[in-house]
Amino acid sequence: xxxxxxxxxxxxxxxxxxxxxxxxxxxxxxxxxxxxxxxxxxxxxxxxxxxxxxxxxxxxxxxxxxxxxxxxxxxxxxxxxxxxxxxxxxxxxxxxxxxxxxxxxxxxxxxxxxxxxxxxxxxxxxxxxxxxxxxxxxxxxxxxxxxxxxxxxxxxxxxxxxxxxxxxxxxxxxxxxxxxxxxxxxxxxxxxxxxxxxxxxxxxxxxxxxxxxxxxxxxxxxxxxxxxxxxxxxxxxxxxxxxxxxxxxxxxxxxxxxxxxxxxxxxxxxxxxxxxxxxxxxxxxxxxxxxxxxxxxxxxxxxxxxxxxxxxxxxxxxxxxxxxxxxxxxxxxxxxxxxxxxxxxxxxxxxxxxxxxxxxxxxxxxxxxxxxxxxxxxxxxxxxxxxxxxxxxxxxxxxxxxxxxxxxxxx
Amino acid sequence: xxxxxxxxxxxxxxxxxxxxxxxxxxxxxxxxxxxxxxxxxxxxxxxxxxxxxxxxxxxxxxxxxxxxxxxxxxxxxxxxxxxxxxxxxxxxxxxxxxxxxxxxxxxxxxxxxxxxxxxxxxxxxxxxxxxxxxxxxxxxxxxxxxxxxxxxxxxxxxxxxxxxxxxxxxxxxxxxxxxxxxxxxxxxxxxxxxxxxxxxxxxxxxxxxxxxxxxxxxxxxxxxxxxxxxxxxxxxxxx
Ligand SMILES: Nc1ncnc2c1ncn2[C@@H]1O[C@H](COP(=O)(O)OP(=O)(O)OP(=O)(O)O)[C@@H](O)[C@H]1O
Ligand SMILES: [Mg+2]
Numbered sequence: 001x002x003x004x005x006x007x008x009x010x011x012x013x014x015x016x017x018x019x020x021x022x023x024x025x026x027x028x029x030x031x032x033x034x035x036x037x038x039x040x041x042x043x044x045x046x047x048x049x050x051x052x053x054x055x056x057x058x059x060x061x062x063x064x065x066x067x068x069x070x071x072x073x074x075x076x077x078x079x080x081x082x083x084x085x086x087x088x089x090x091x092x093x094x095x096x097x098x099x100x101x102x103x104x105x106x107x108x109x110x111x112x113x114x115x116x117x118x119x120x121x122x123x124x125x126x127x128x129x130x131x132x133x134x135x136x137x138x139x140x141x142x143x144x145x146x147x148x149x150x151x152x153x154x155x156x157x158x159x160x161x162x163x164x165x166x167x168x169x170x171x172x173x174x175x176x177x178x179x180x181x182x183x184x185x186x187x188x189x190x191x192x193x194x195x196x197x198x199x200x201x202x203x204x205x206x207x208x209x210x211x212x213x214x215x216x217x218x219x220x221x222x223x224x225x226x227x228x229x230x231x232x233x234x235x236x237x238x239x240x241x242x243x244x245x246x247x248x249x250x251x252x253x254x255x256x257x258x259x260x261x262x263x264x265x266x267x268x269x270x271x272x273x274x275x276x277x278x279x280x281x282x283x284x285x286x287x288x289x290x291x292x293x294x295x296x297x298x299x300x301x302x303x304x305x306x307x308x309x310x311x312x313x314x315x316x317x318x319x320x321x322x323x324x325x326x327x328x329x330x331x332x333x334x335x336x337x338x339x340x341x342x343x344x345x346x347x348x349x350x351x352x353x354x355x356x357x358x359x360x361x362x363x364x365x366x367x368x369x370x371x372x373x374x375x376x377x378x379x380x381x382x383x384x385x386x387x388x389x390x391x392x393x394x395x396x397x398x399x400x401x402x403x404x405x406x407x408x409x410x411x
Numbered sequence: 412x413x414x415x416x417x418x419x420x421x422x423x424x425x426x427x428x429x430x431x432x433x434x435x436x437x438x439x440x441x442x443x444x445x446x447x448x449x450x451x452x453x454x455x456x457x458x459x460x461x462x463x464x465x466x467x468x469x470x471x472x473x474x475x476x477x478x479x480x481x482x483x484x485x486x487x488x489x490x491x492x493x494x495x496x497x498x499x500x501x502x503x504x505x506x507x508x509x510x511x512x513x514x515x516x517x518x519x520x521x522x523x524x525x526x527x528x529x530x531x532x533x534x535x536x537x538x539x540x541x542x543x544x545x546x547x548x549x550x551x552x553x554x555x556x557x558x559x560x561x562x563x564x565x566x567x568x569x570x571x572x573x574x575x576x577x578x579x580x581x582x583x584x585x586x587x588x589x590x591x592x593x594x595x596x597x598x599x600x601x602x603x604x605x606x607x608x609x610x611x612x613x614x615x616x617x618x619x620x621x622x623x624x625x626x627x628x629x630x631x632x633x634x635x636x637x638x639x640x641x642x643x644x645x646x647x648x649x650x
């Protein structure tokens with residue numbers, strides 16, 4: 001078997017690199033610090049962004065692209081939250097008026113939610129989000145139960161005590177058994193189960209299946225609410241969505257008796273706004289990421305260059321010995337390049353482990369999710385080794401160019 | 412007529428020290444054939460090491476021509492010179508010049524690494540070389556765990572591991588006591604008997620007497636060049 005000369009020498013380079021690094025363990029560790037910080041930042045922030053993104057996509061998908069949400073708050077305007085909080089709530093009456101008066105949307109649905117306890121036999125589910133919806137909610141929010149059915153117009157009008165259980169509530173109360181037709185107690189009132197929703201998973205650490213849907217009027221009668229009502233207007237296509245908004249704005253201003261020239265005291269929201277808001281946040285994070293990463297990698301790179309120059313000087317005699325027994329320029333070049341690659345690579349691996357650790361620790365301790373895409377790991381390692389290659393090149397070239405006699409004579 | 416391994420003609424070597432030029436060699440003509448054991452003598456600063464470095468292809472002359480095994484060294488690239496140092500010349504230094512962090516075996520393997528010899532064969536040949544200098548039981552010792560004489564024997568094993576045609580030894584016993592020095596000379600003697608050409612730099616007359624030929628350098632020039640004892644020479648050395 002013929003092993004290429006290159007491979008034999010590369011092995012020697014790697015061996016020599018580890019031997020040299022072991023001999024200066026503390027120095028090496030300190031040198032990798034910059035790289036470690038850089039890669040840690042890259043990996044942890046990317047993991048968080050990825051996790052947020054994935055969660056966000058699934059959450060936003062439920063809102064519908066062609067839906068205008070009339071609400072007290074502007075979703076994209078977190079900064080003005082406290083200002084908007086002083087607005088008067090949208091009452092059920094106002095919401096119903098709006099739903100009746102609009103002509104452009106294919107469907108309009110009002111909703112509000114409250115939090116209470118659901119019981120079945122000895123089992124209890126606490127802190128359940130009970131949402132009151134109009135019958136049109138089935139169309140506008142895509143709430144089609146695969147088991148059972150949605151409530152009818154008549155049931156809604158007559159404020160019947162019927163409920164569609166979220167997947168999570170159904171599984172914790174009924175444990176896989178049939179629920180339709182059974183009576184559960186919601187906040188002390190008896191409700192008949194008429195359907196079960198499909199599983200939706202959790203968003204920001206909160207289960208989306210921990211809810212129940214009842215007619216809006218039933219909710220108002222039985223529990224009342226101090227919350228503002230939301231109206232969702234379904235446009236037939238994205239093209240007419242701004243027309244739907246214009247109409248809704250005009251009607252709302254009339255309903256809320258806003259004098260001409262005064263600001264709206266309600267907001268029109270679209271899924272796109274959340275997408276944009278999220279993009280903005282993500283971009284901000286990315287900017288931080290790029291800043292931190294490039295700075296620390298630069299610092300790390302300069303550190304590597306410095307330590308490699310020291311190493312070349314310290315090992316001048318070794319270089320002379322190697323050359324005297326037949327090492328070529330490129331052998332020495334490789335040896336020192338491999339050494340700086342090993343330093344930066346070790347830093348990269350440590351940084352990656354730390355980054356993933358931080359991301360998943362945050363995911364475990366906070367509602368923030370994390371996901372580590374393979375490309376982020378590849379990116380982190382590529383980045384750190386490129387830094388090693390780039391900043392290691394000059395010292396390596398310097399070492400390779402040493403004159404054998406001078407190098408041997410070096411004290 | 413045998414072609415000389417080493418053929419120097421009008422070799423000079425200048426060292427520039429700022430504005431001052433040191434003429435270390437001032438026109439050296441020298442031919443050395445296979446199976447010669449040459450001792451180079453001369454006062455300190457006369458240019459012996461400079462000459463050895465040139466012969467060993469570690470350095471290049473300022474003027475003159477150098478043919479190594481018939482090939483002009485001046486025209487060789489850096490890589491070709493490295494190959495000659497690797498395959499055809501074994502160098503032994505006064506200060507041993509071993510890698511301090513590597514064990515004896517790895518030190519001896521070094522030339523084989525740069526000739527791309529696969530690991531198992533490298534190990535076999537390095538062990539063989541260490542055996543031949545009587546260090547078969549010290550292969551995993553680092554230089555600082557070896558005596559001076561043992562270190563020099565490791566260096567000799569390294570010099571001969573790639574089967575070079577010539578071994579250059581620049582004061583190999585200079586850092587050793589007389590007894591240990593004798594040991595090293597015995598090893599060199601064995602190598603000479605096995606058919607290697609040897610060039611040895613020394614200050615001691617008794618050491619030079621081991622050689623077949625003594626070349627004296629004076630002030631960068633060859634002062635004298637004589638064959639010591641024809642009985643010892645295995646082939647004729649006359650032109
Ligand atoms: N790198 C150098 N730069 C400048 N001058 C040098 C250099 N190397 C050698 N010389 C000079 O060249 C001359 C010959 O030096 P060389 O080392 O060849 O002497 P040497 O005969 O080996 O002496 P010694 O017996 O002390 O080892 C000396 O005058 C020395 O100062
Ligand atoms: Mg000398």
